[in-house]
Amino acid sequence: MPKIRSSADLRNNYNDISTFCHTYAEPVFITKNGKGDLAVMSIETYEEMVGRFELYGKLQEGLDDVAAGRTRPLEDVISGLRSRRNFR
Numbered sequence: 001m002p003k004i005r006s007s008a009d010l011r012n013n014y015n016d017i018s019t020f021c022h023t024y025a026e027p028v029f030i031t032k033n034g035k036g037d038l039a040v041m042s043i044e045t046y047e048e049m050v051g052r053f054e055l056y057g058k059l060q061e062g063l064d065d066v067a068a069g070r071t072r073p074l075e076d077v078i079s080g081l082r083s084r085r086n087f088r
Contacts, residue, residue: 003028007037021045 003020010017010030017028017040025048027041041049065071 002026005030007032010038010040018042 003024003026005013005017005028007030020026021028021040021042022044025042025045027039027045029036030038030040032038
């Protein structure tokens with residue numbers, strides 16, 4: 001269940017909201033005049049979420065490569081890496 005607080009609560013009870021965000025790693029939704037306005041979360045939760053989005057993007061790139069046939073057999077890749085290593 002999402003945690004919803006008013007903008008007045010954010011102003012008057014900042015420490016409580018901050019503690020909640022750090023303890024539960026969940027956002028708190030802030031309302032302004034009864035309507036959703038902001039989502040507040042800890043920096044750690046934000047960084048984890050952004051990292052997850054980046055990972056999903058990379059996974060999608062890989063799936064797109066597979067669908068477009070832009071892949072090589074693993075044996076060919078390993079052979080190429082070994083020959084590069086031995087060339088040095």
